[in-house]
Amino acid sequence: MLSYTIRRLLVAIPTIFLLVVACFYMMHFAPGGPFTSERPLPPAVMANIEARYGLDQPLWKQLWDYLVNIFVHFDFGPSFKFKDRDVNDIIAQGFPISLTYGFLSFIVASAIGVALGVTAAIKHNSWIDYFAVSLGIAAQALPNFIMGPILILTFTLWLEWLPGGGWNGGQWQYLVMPVIALSTSYMGSISRITRSSMLEVLNSNFIRTAKAKGLSNRAIIWRHALKPTLMPVVSYLGPVFVYVLTGSVFVDIYFSTGGLGQAYVGSALSRDYAVLLGVTILYGALTVVVNLITDLAYAWLDPKIRY
Amino acid sequence: MLGFSKKETDRAEAVADNAVMQGRSLLADARLRFRQNKAAMGSCVILGLIVAFVIIGPFFAVWDHETIDWTAMGDVVGLGAPSISSGHYFGVDDLGRDLYSRTIQATQTSLLVGLIGAGMALVVGTFYGIIAGYFGGRLDGLMMRFVDILLAIPTTLVIILILVVAGKSFTTLFLALGAVSWLTMSRIVRGQTLALKRREFIEAARAGGVSDAGIVTRHILPNLAGVVIVYASLLVPDMILAESFISFLGLGISEPNTSLGALIAEGAGTMAYGTIWQLLFPLFFYVTIIITMFFIGDGLRDALDPKDR
């Protein structure tokens, strides 16, 4: 297990390296640069700016300097757009925010989703089942971005219960709407996967045997059925965890949370190369680590798998 | 946005295993199982109705999807509300364009996006996966590392860059969606091909002097059909959801054409301004399509997977 983990992590290094190189060239291939503006800068001014940020160097040299800075100095460079801040700063400020509401959404989505799915499966073909299935499907079928304005209209304008946006250091009033908005659709899909997985398990031979032996329903579900039920769910949760962090741009846009999702999309649109690459590396590394954890969790759940 | 579950993969693999073992009789069996699945059959009917509406609907339209009704434009909340007499059955959008025709046009776009996006994933992923799996060895290792790297790039970035670099059009939209969706498909196909390759009937064919191309087209592809179809059907709603996210970012297709995602994004912005129909009509079609696609995908999977229930 340990050697497997180490091997996987070693493979991750060239993967992330290639990721940086690919993104670097893709980014520079996009029309316009960080200093393309409505008022075209005079050539002398542009030359000064390019010299300051090293953009006058050939691309391979820029890439080399960039890599050296990252791996030797652990410095992702200055932001081209937000001139008072550098990339380390932006990530240090935005990532904890994304992580907080992303992680909470993940917990909420998994907890409610699994509970809903398990209940539906146990009460198969009852009204509870139908209700849970409809809820799950509706939650998954709604495009998640429309949750933003709906929640703000409801809770801020009409009910006056919650502030309409901001982060305020992560106070709970500011967390409620982002977490609901982000977790809804994942909650839906998790409940659907859990339900069908549970049904499959409940129909399997070993559960039938357990029933025949006269074990109580509760014992069967908790002690025997839950673990195999969760296997497909866990493999789905891995990507979801990365997506709640990377796909959260609509949360940042609607709720002004100041997370990394908006900074990321914004940096792509404003050609803020340094921010874009920095966040891409972070997300790439996160993907690799989360995939590894998923596989390890899978091994724990399924004794048949050995690495 | 695009969360593909390993579970889907696993089940699809199970389907293929069965397909290989049980041969032809499975198809007839699967057809029967699918017919007995009420939710899936009902969804087929509803989806059929939507497709029919998209085809026949325009004949009843008074306005086309791009013409501005200048009188309605001046008073969207009043004159622009849904009404039979004005010819705007679904009301008008913020610019006074007929929402009935625009919804039809948007539904066309979204259905096409779903089908073509999934189709591209199917073609590219199958091709790539078969080559990697069939030839194996170092080529396989190289091709799969490449897929791993692409999988580590955030999808949002890929989509934004493609749409930014290549400009906005139907083609680039399909390209962007196809680019992010074929990866998982190729992994599934590769795994299946690896397993199939070691089966006796393939060995036999090879011993009998059948060429590589012959083995792939005559023996491997037919046996992959089940898993590929199931997975592609599950991809269709994912593609439609992804397109709506692209539209939300303002990177969707160009005016005067539109998609359900674009209409919903517009309608969601103005929902508090007394023009709620601008959100509800497109949302209704969108949700209906997604839900029916879910049920059809599930139905196909269950039908092709006899061990389940």
Place this chain on the structure above:
Amino acid sequence: MTGEALADDQTFTYRILDEHSSVDPQVVEDVSGAEIVRDLFEGLMNQDEDGNLVPGVATGYTSNDDNTVYTFTLRPEAKWSNGDTVTAHDFVFAWRRAADPALASPYQWFIELMSIQNAAAIIAGETAPDQLGVKALDDHTFEVTLSAPLPYFPQMTTHSTTFPAPQKVIEAHGAEWTKPGNIVSNGAYVLTEHLPQERSTRERNAMYWDNDNTIVDKVVALVINDENVALTRYLAGELDRTEVPAGQFPRLKKEHPGEAISFPRLCNYYYTFNLSDSGPEVFKDVRVRKALALAVDRKIIVENVMAGGQTQAYSFAPTATAGFTPPTTEMATMTQAERDAMAIELLAEAGYDKGNPLKFNMIYNTSEGHKKIAVAMSQMWKQKLGVEVELGNMEWKVFLETRGNQDFELARGAWCGDYNEASTFLDLLDSNSGYNDGKFVSPRVDELLAAAKTAKDASANYTEVEQIIAAEMPVIPIYHYAGVYMMDSDVGNWPVNNVEQNWYSKNLYKIAE
């Protein structure tokens, strides 16, 4: 002091669309950043509610006869927020810093535009920054030498690039100097909090020389990307000011009388034809250009699409521009029916009608408002003239690149005046201008604009340039901007008459409700 009862809580909260780029006065380049910098720092001169020049750190100035040397007298009581006196040396440091290639400010061009001696050479890296034509005669006397006479030079000292900078603080903290806690400023406020992409807060600076007359204690800028959400939060009472989404002004005015306000702004909105070699041949025919310009029903765009008190544009420079009288053109006086008839006629003369439709494409950058206008225009042309237009929306940077490379046929454009004078707009059509993306060339226009630079009264030149634009129609002016806000009725003294919208929080107050 104001004649009205003041509220106990003097906090002004407003929405900004996007995170500000910087609060460093020499570096800031966006509007929301400049608004913050105007509160944090104070330059030589300020603007009042009507845009007139009033004393800032300088109590006044004198100039020599040919307007090439300006001498500003600084008030001795002006202080930095750490208690240090604001001296002429702070200005010398700041202005050299702005021109210094090492800082590489995008606003170096502004120092060049101010025609300060040696500015161009310093920016080009040929001369050291300490050769800039600025001098501290003593602690409270600041002298500027220009390379060319510039009558409106003092107006330019209201711009953030020219604000003083605290040398000691910058040297002590380096790039970190603008962080709350480090930053030292000389304006009515100091930056006390900055949560990127969420909000920034500035609070009263007790050291400010005119602190006794400042009423608002605290100003909060909230970043809200979505304008509809911003409006919802305004209605929920979280904001004192936000922008009104296009088309919603009439309804809001009815439902919230006294809160929905609209006033003219110094910005224009237009479409430019590509007249360069890479542009379509058909746009080189003035009849086609005129026909298209005539057939745009500006009344509909202004009243039904934007509906926020914008004005129809028949001249390139906004009518609100100081000292500018737009000529009475034929087009401005016609009814829309007459314009449409003339457009059909002109297009027919050029060889196009509904049977043989004119085809071209037009581009705009992605935004809900631009989309609406582009769609409305294309439909007007289609329904009246049978013209077939292909619409292309592009993401901002791609759009700028495409337009700047003359890789378009018809493109959206908009410009907000750098200063309140017609040349800031009309210079865009100078054939040497870097912003002349349509590549319109008229020797007469170049000549008139060059002469206007040194003329005592240039208004006749501007009127003639507008007449040429009306005759040649290189651009289609659509409308002139309005500032359309929801402004809480307890906000006092918002400068609606300042067309450049250079507002200072120190001049605002909150009325008791």
